[in-house]
Amino acid sequence: MNNEYSSVRIFVTLLFAMCLRIVSLPESLALFNPDWVLLVLMYWSMAIPERVGISYAWGFGILTDVLMGRLFGQYALAYSLIVYLCLIWHRQLRQFPLPQQSAFVFGCLLISQLLLFWFENLKAPAQLHGSFWLPVLSGTACWSAVYYVMRSIRRL
């Protein structure tokens, strides 16, 4: 596949994931809205690790920070770290069946959410409820869907 074409696809999917991140949902559903940007980044870094690496993760992390109005650098840090993990293990991950991949995704989302939890508490010791952790579960549940959709986009 042609290089320029694929980077267009990478950008469009990531921007779409950013839109999904801020889409307005009823409150009960909004609690479950997973970190789409991270899921898409993870897919690309597993599928084409030679193209999508830490620089993409960091750049889109910074943009997500601005979009979501978080402290500068917190998403950038979390995304770079997770994408790094995906890059080291991308060969094994590609061999894994989906349930096993989902388990890995669960671990990654948990690490990223832990980092975010720490930064949110740094900004203001807010009363974060248990629902703060729900996106980890919903993100894991969404992984197989993300995987199939992204694969069909990649093979288009």
Next chain:
Amino acid sequence: MRLLIAIIASVALLITEYRSERLMPLRASLSVLTDPLKYFVDLPISLFTHASEALTSYETLKKENGVLRQEQLINKTQLLKFEALEKENIRLRALLENSFKLGEQVLIAELLSINLAPYEHIMVVNKGTRFGVHQQQPVLDANGVVGQVFRALPFSSEIMLITDPNHAIPVQVNRNGLLTIAVGSGISNQLNLPYLPNNADIQPGDLLITSGLGGTFPAGYPVGVVDDFPQTSNKSITHITATPKALLDRNRELLIVWSNSTPVPLTTPMIKTPAPHE
């Protein structure tokens, strides 16, 4: 190696932003890239509202127009009295050698229906520094105080609602002038009043208005109404709450207020100075 650079860069950014406001220009310029996404997400909903507005029948519009005209008339007559009262207030304050703040200027901003973080009460509106909006400006709606500008970007700004758990607003009970602070509860449509003494004279149904202390909010705007609480002899155990007057989750139009920060010296004759734009 790249990971190391990325981590160092993010931590450096985190520390600078945590310590100071120096990164605001960078955030503002990057937000030019991300703000189109906010408008894009908002687009279907605003299109829907515009369409439903366009499709309302002539009859409903006529009816609405009539109601609005009546309201306008009532409001106007009340304003006539208000002007006289304001003048009188200024004169009385002059006798007391007190200063008086001039009126406020407002800008109407429309809410973008996007959701940043479900655990925070932050909303995004479509007016930013391009319109002279700046940090810590009070935001109102037609019924009362909504919140304050938390972060102003060029094309949008983030508004922290008074119900956010990190927000506190100095208030006073309209009935007797009792001063206290209303803290956001994290629940929509509820404020907590944690700093009341045991013998505080407060009753269910009391109107809370801004006290003007702290300087962010101009004095005299309604904030909320005290909820029912069990009348026991020991009020310290009862948890007193209030309901915000503003329709926090139902309004699409908000008012961003510029309060004239220079009090007018009252020994000189009154001159209406135009409110500054920035």
